Each structure stands twice: as structure tokens, then as C-alpha cells.
Amino acid sequence: MYANEVINSLLRNQTFSRDQVCNHPYLDPFEPSIMKFYRDVGSLRCSEDGNWIKVNNGTFWIDKEARLRHGKISCQYAPIYRKDEDHFRVGDKKSFDNEVISAPADVIQVSCQSGLFGAKYSNVHTTVAYNREVHERVNKASYDQLYMPLNVLMFGFDSVSRNTWLRTLPKTHKYFTEHLKGIVLKGYNIVGDGTPQALLPILTGQTEIELPEARRGKPDAKVVDGHPWIWNDFKKSGYMTQWGEDMCWIGTFNLRMLGFDKQPVDHFWRPYCQASEGLHKYNKPFCLGSERRHKVMMEWVKDGFQMYQNRLKFIFAFHSEYSHEDSSTLSWADDDLLGMLKYLEENNYLNNTMLILMSDHGARFHAVRESMQGKYEERMPYFSFRFPTWFKKKYPSEFKAFKNNANRLTTPFDIHETFRDMMKFENKPSENEKLPRGMSLFKPIPKHRSCTDADISPHWCACLGWNVVSATDPITKRAAASIVDFMNSLTEKFRSKCHSLSLKLIKSAMVMQSNPYIARFLGSADVDGRVPKESKGAVDKSALYQITLQTTPGEGVFETTVKHFASVDKFVISEREISRINKYGSAANCVYNDAPHLRQYCYCK
Incomplete structure (x- = not known):
């Protein structure tokens, strides 16, 4: 297709509402000229020799299957702790063989040997370790003051448009929308370029320019600890907080920014990412032993739910290495993401959880980005919510507004306001005729909302x-x-x-x-x-x-x-x-x- 033909088709094929100011174009996810940028990557196969160590809910042990394959196994473990944003320290080593060990830290380094001269095993594992200080804090918390006392689980992938999610994660999308009755935001629009411009409005309610200077090499730049992180608000409300992203060498708040001085959340993925990245070159691509690296992150999320079963938690996990530069490989995560959702549903964890599946933006560096459709898709990432089955009855007006808003223009700023409404819902009419930049999805977003109202510059507005x-x-x-x-x-x-x-x-x-x-x-x-x-x-x-x-x-x-x-x-x-x-x-x-x-x-x- 020539560019003008693509433009005309984009602007014609809209789910168009005459009285709605912003209508995003309808884009066929499987349009032949787009599908040529995607390929079948097959299955991701890791080591056939299963990992010798099993990890679950703050504990670890030697796998029975490993003993059957290798005979007597003796191991040593050492806890790994965060030293600062760029370094970690390794604690004292201890030996173990038959017992189940309570992890002394979220990250553990393990080395094993079979017999005196047999096979060896070395790996870094992660879990959500028992933390007495965090448990004492959350156990004392009263959730009576919260408007919506729900867990928040936000799981995302980098650089995935709404259409790319449909192309590469079809099983997950079908289960999420048809079985779990999830709601996809069809008018969700980015507000800037790159991951920081997507996550900062969600997590702080502000843009990078509005926040204190944190860029490396800039005068008076400071670490990002002082930003108004939403996880701190959840923590004050009695939540356990958990945040992690892979590819820590280009971390969202580390590549251009100075990162954190103190650990920002109760359970932090970055030390594991740093401790394990040195092992990547000794393993098959995207694997650590027999384990797919993306699944390690999903298991870490599950551990958070197990360790804090009856207490509220805010968990945000963000995976990048499959989709940052090549959307096709994201299909490797489909079965395991589906499995995580089924586990959470079957174990009743979703009965008290606002589940969010999301991305920051569409493809930026992929070949598809140079196509006309790719340009539009970059501006329309996947963002979706799922509420417990009882939510509709307890919060009927909020649920109705949310359903209607799924077809309105929405932005990362709105996600932040939605989080705030969970903690303290204020339904006061605005005295200002101008629409606020961020609008909670639990309140009606007017049809006349424009990109200007939502503080989306013309460069990023997909409804122009x-x-x-x-x-x-x-x-x-x-x-x-x-x-x-x-x-x-x-x-x-x-x-x-x-x-x-x-x-x-x-x-x-x-x-x-x-x-x-x-x-x-x-x-x-x-x-x-x-x-x-x-x-x-x-x-x-x-x-x-x-x-x-x-x-x-x-x-x-x-x-x-x-x-x-x-x-x-x-x-x-x-x-x-x-x-x-x-x-x-x-x-x-x-x-x-x-x-x-x-x-x-x-x-x-």
C-alpha cells in the first residue's frame, strides 16, 4: 500500500461516534501488509536438564528429579542483598542437602555438586522471602478507610500495541476477555515518547519535565526517591509493595536517570536482575538453566500473592526483553502468562484483585514502526482491567462509568487517578470548567474530551x-x-x-x-x-x-x-x-x- 492509501483507509475505518471528539482509527491487526513484519519463532527451549533447585513462597529445596538423575547432591547457598542501585553484595555461604530452607533474602545464589566428582550446578534464584518488618506493618493495617480495598496486580510488556497483543498473545487475550470478562481500553493513547513518559504519569501523576531533575549529567540532578510514587501511597494504606523490571542495564529510571538511593518497594526485582545477568552468557538465550526467564518473573508475582495471602498488595511487574526490539518473540510468553492467570483465578486470588494487563507504547524500533499503521499503533498500546465478579454489584456506578470509558480517550494520567480513587474516592463536582488532565476511570469521561484536554500533544494524538x-x-x-x-x-x-x-x-x-x-x-x-x-x-x-x-x-x-x-x-x-x-x-x-x-x-x- 502507498502511504496515502494507508492514511485514507485508517481514517475511513473508524468505529466512529459522531458526537465524540476523539475517535481512534480501527486498525486490522492481521492486515497482510503488517503481518509481513511478524514471523513464527517456534517454541523457546531451555536446558533439558531441569534446574536442581525449586523455589516457592519464600522457600527453596533440592528437586527430587535432580536427585534421581544425579544421585547424592550437596549444595551451598548465599543470600544476595541490594547494596545500592548499581551493586549488590553476597552474604555468607551455608550448606544444605535434604531440608527445605526459608530464604534469608529475595535473591539467593546456589552452587551444588553431585558426589565428589560429579556434575555441578550453579544458578541465582529469586522468591518473595518472609520479611518480618513488612509482615508486622501490613498485619497492623486496617483497610476500613479504603474505598476499594483491592489488591493491584499490573503485569506489562514493553512496546506492545493493542494490535500486537492480539497477534502475539492470543490465548491470553481470549481467556482474559472471554472467561475473566476483562475490559480493554480501546481509546488509550500515549502522552510521550518511550517508557519513562508512559510509566511516570501512571506511577506519579506527573511528567518527567514536571518532576525534579533526575537526568544524568544535568546540573542539580537528584535520585528519583523524592518523586510522588503511587506505591508509597499504597504502602501508607497498608499494602505490601512489589515492583520489578527485567533488562536492568537499561532500567526505566536508571538509563537516563540516577535511579533510587534507597530500595523503593518492599520486594524489588533489580538485585536479582543484576545478580543473574552475568549467567545469561552461560545459558541458552532467554533461559536460566531449564527455566524461561519470563516465567521466573511470573513465579515471583505468584510468590507475592502466596506470601501475603490475606493482606493487600500492590504488585507491578514489567517484562521487556522479548518485545523491546522484536515483537514476534513475545509469543513465547503466551502459554505461561495464560498459566499465571489461570493459577491466580483457580486459587481465588483474583476474587480480591484489580488485574491490569498493559504495555507502555507500541513498537518504537521495529521495522513495523516505519509503516503508516505502525505509527498509529505506537500511540495505542494495550491497556486492560479486570475486576472481581462481585465488583459490579458493590460499585455499580463506578463499573458503569468504567465500561463506558473503555471507548473514550484515556491516558496514563487517568490510570494514576484511578489508583487514587481506589484509596479515597472523591465525587465532588469540579468548579473549573476546564477538564482535568487526569480523570479517574471510575467517573464518566465526557465525549467531548480532546487530546488538548488530556495534555496529549498533536505528535502523539492518534485521533487526528x-x-x-x-x-x-x-x-x-x-x-x-x-x-x-x-x-x-x-x-x-x-x-x-x-x-x-x-x-x-x-x-x-x-x-x-x-x-x-x-x-x-x-x-x-x-x-x-x-x-x-x-x-x-x-x-x-x-x-x-x-x-x-x-x-x-x-x-x-x-x-x-x-x-x-x-x-x-x-x-x-x-x-x-x-x-x-x-x-x-x-x-x-x-x-x-x-x-x-x-x-x-x-x-x-
């Missing part, structure tokens, strides 16, 4: 209608040149390290005038809301250009939204609306320590 413009158009060419000049200005202080970039190619360009439905819509002209009331006045004359271009040297591909003010013939560009959509790898290592936030623009000399 763009029209293809020629790459040879004079304004387009000048806009592209201004983008390259702007990027060069960002790296000017590092010119001794970074090349000055030049425009090599305009790959595609689109222009958008104000959406007429947004610009002219005033409300409904009839009591049924079927006839729109529109103004006949002039609309904003400014134009937005979305340009995908390639620079040299380095062959970087960028997608940028630039605003053109025709009256003064001026281009305005924001760094927030520049996306690097191909990998830069080690080409920017010269500014990795001094200015990691500039890596996407820097091609080292």
Missing part, C-alpha cells in the same frame, strides 16, 4: 486526521531542514565528540490542519445527542507537519512534528516531539556518561 504531502513540497523541505538544524543545536556543546548531521532523505511527510470535528464541535443540538452543534467560524490557521527523515552520517531515522506559523513563516520544534525510530546501538557511546539524553542525536566521531 493527517494528510499526505509531497516530500518535494517547499514548506516540507524547509521544515525538514529546520528539524536537522534543531537537532544539531542540541549537540553543539559536544561537537568535539558528535558529528554535525545533514539531511539525507525525507522519507515521508504529512500535514494536518485543525480537525474540523474538534475545531467546530460545540455540543449536541438535540436531546438525544444525535445531531451535532457546530460553529461556522474560522479555525486555527496553523499547520502541523509530521516528517520522517534520514540524516547522515549514521543513517539515523527520525519522526518529528513541527508547527508552522504561516503568518510569520516560523517553524517551532520541541525536543519532546522528536522520535528516533531506528536503533543507534553503540554509535552514541561517546556521550553515554556525559549526556545520555542526547544519544539519539549523536553520531560519534
Whole structure:
């Protein structure tokens, strides 16, 4: 398909509501031109020799099957503790053989040998260890003050659009929507570029720019401990808190930011991630012995439910290594994610849990991202909720609002407000006519909500209608040149390290005038809301250009939204609306320590 044909099909095939300002396009998940970017990756096979150590609910022991295969086995274990954000320490070693051991820490290093000269085993395991301080705190908690005393389990994958979830996790999606009656947010829209811009609004209610400076290399930058993390609010309300993400070497709050000084939650995945990553090269890809690495994270989640069975918990687990750069391999997680959901349901854990399956954004660095549909999908990640079966009866108005909101424009800011409403529900009418940026999903979101209302810039708004413009158009060419000049200005202080970039190619360009439905819509002209009331006045004359271009040297591909003010013939560009959509790898290592936030623009000399 040519770009203009794709654009037209996207804008025609909408589940369109005439009286709703924002309508996301309908995109066929299995459209042939998109499916060519996906491949069958088969099954993920790890070591056939099963792991010698079993771990569950804060305990570990030597597996019976390992004894049958290898005879007498003697082992040593040592606890691993977090030292700081970048280091861990190993405790004293102790021997064991036949007994079940209570884990002294969430992470344990184990080495074993069969007989005097037999086979050896070495691995790092994780569980949710018994922590007396945490248990005493949560056992004292009274949940009477909470509006919705529910566990929160949020499990996510990096870079998964709503459509990619359907393509790669079909079994999980079917079970979640048909058996568990989960609700998918079909109007969910990102508010910025990358994982931090997705997770910070969810976890803090603010953007990175609004929060205290935490970027490496920036004056007065500080660790992120002082951010208003939602897990601290849950902790104050008596919850156990648990948070983890894999690929810790590019952690969401560590790659560009200074990370945490103190451990942020009761049970933290990062020490396990750091202690185990050195073993990756000795194992099959994505495996630790016979265990698939993603399943280790799922077992850790299950351990959290077992260890704190009757107490409330906030658990957020985020997995990246399958989907960060290649969506096809995400299919390896389908059976195990389905298994985790079935385990939680069959053991009655979901009867008191708000379950969230989600992603931060769609594909950013995959080949599909350069297709027109891929651009839209990046802006529409998978986000879904499931409530206990009794929830509808106890909270009828909140459940009704939530169901209706599933088809409205929603954002990460709304997830944060939804969490806050769980703890303390306030149903006071706003005295301000302007809609708040974040709106709880337990309250009606109006149909007239726009991307502007939700603080979504035009670059990220999936409900805007763009029209293809020629790459040879004079304004387009000048806009592209201004983008390259702007990027060069960002790296000017590092010119001794970074090349000055030049425009090599305009790959595609689109222009958008104000959406007429947004610009002219005033409300409904009839009591049924079927006839729109529109103004006949002039609309904003400014134009937005979305340009995908390639620079040299380095062959970087960028997608940028630039605003053109025709009256003064001026281009305005924001760094927030520049996306690097191909990998830069080690080409920017010269500014990795001094200015990691500039890596996407820097091609080292």
C-alpha cells in the first residue's frame, strides 16, 4: 500500500461516534501488509536438564528429579542483598542437602555438586522471602478507610500495541476477555515518547519535565526517591509493595536517570536482575538453566500473592526483553502468562484483585514502526482491567462509568487517578470548567474530551486526521531542514565528540490542519445527542507537519512534528516531539556518561 492509501483507509475505518471528539482509527491487526513484519519463532527451549533447585513462597529445596538423575547432591547457598542501585553484595555461604530452607533474602545464589566428582550446578534464584518488618506493618493495617480495598496486580510488556497483543498473545487475550470478562481500553493513547513518559504519569501523576531533575549529567540532578510514587501511597494504606523490571542495564529510571538511593518497594526485582545477568552468557538465550526467564518473573508475582495471602498488595511487574526490539518473540510468553492467570483465578486470588494487563507504547524500533499503521499503533498500546465478579454489584456506578470509558480517550494520567480513587474516592463536582488532565476511570469521561484536554500533544494524538504531502513540497523541505538544524543545536556543546548531521532523505511527510470535528464541535443540538452543534467560524490557521527523515552520517531515522506559523513563516520544534525510530546501538557511546539524553542525536566521531 502507498502511504496515502494507508492514511485514507485508517481514517475511513473508524468505529466512529459522531458526537465524540476523539475517535481512534480501527486498525486490522492481521492486515497482510503488517503481518509481513511478524514471523513464527517456534517454541523457546531451555536446558533439558531441569534446574536442581525449586523455589516457592519464600522457600527453596533440592528437586527430587535432580536427585534421581544425579544421585547424592550437596549444595551451598548465599543470600544476595541490594547494596545500592548499581551493586549488590553476597552474604555468607551455608550448606544444605535434604531440608527445605526459608530464604534469608529475595535473591539467593546456589552452587551444588553431585558426589565428589560429579556434575555441578550453579544458578541465582529469586522468591518473595518472609520479611518480618513488612509482615508486622501490613498485619497492623486496617483497610476500613479504603474505598476499594483491592489488591493491584499490573503485569506489562514493553512496546506492545493493542494490535500486537492480539497477534502475539492470543490465548491470553481470549481467556482474559472471554472467561475473566476483562475490559480493554480501546481509546488509550500515549502522552510521550518511550517508557519513562508512559510509566511516570501512571506511577506519579506527573511528567518527567514536571518532576525534579533526575537526568544524568544535568546540573542539580537528584535520585528519583523524592518523586510522588503511587506505591508509597499504597504502602501508607497498608499494602505490601512489589515492583520489578527485567533488562536492568537499561532500567526505566536508571538509563537516563540516577535511579533510587534507597530500595523503593518492599520486594524489588533489580538485585536479582543484576545478580543473574552475568549467567545469561552461560545459558541458552532467554533461559536460566531449564527455566524461561519470563516465567521466573511470573513465579515471583505468584510468590507475592502466596506470601501475603490475606493482606493487600500492590504488585507491578514489567517484562521487556522479548518485545523491546522484536515483537514476534513475545509469543513465547503466551502459554505461561495464560498459566499465571489461570493459577491466580483457580486459587481465588483474583476474587480480591484489580488485574491490569498493559504495555507502555507500541513498537518504537521495529521495522513495523516505519509503516503508516505502525505509527498509529505506537500511540495505542494495550491497556486492560479486570475486576472481581462481585465488583459490579458493590460499585455499580463506578463499573458503569468504567465500561463506558473503555471507548473514550484515556491516558496514563487517568490510570494514576484511578489508583487514587481506589484509596479515597472523591465525587465532588469540579468548579473549573476546564477538564482535568487526569480523570479517574471510575467517573464518566465526557465525549467531548480532546487530546488538548488530556495534555496529549498533536505528535502523539492518534485521533487526528493527517494528510499526505509531497516530500518535494517547499514548506516540507524547509521544515525538514529546520528539524536537522534543531537537532544539531542540541549537540553543539559536544561537537568535539558528535558529528554535525545533514539531511539525507525525507522519507515521508504529512500535514494536518485543525480537525474540523474538534475545531467546530460545540455540543449536541438535540436531546438525544444525535445531531451535532457546530460553529461556522474560522479555525486555527496553523499547520502541523509530521516528517520522517534520514540524516547522515549514521543513517539515523527520525519522526518529528513541527508547527508552522504561516503568518510569520516560523517553524517551532520541541525536543519532546522528536522520535528516533531506528536503533543507534553503540554509535552514541561517546556521550553515554556525559549526556545520555542526547544519544539519539549523536553520531560519534
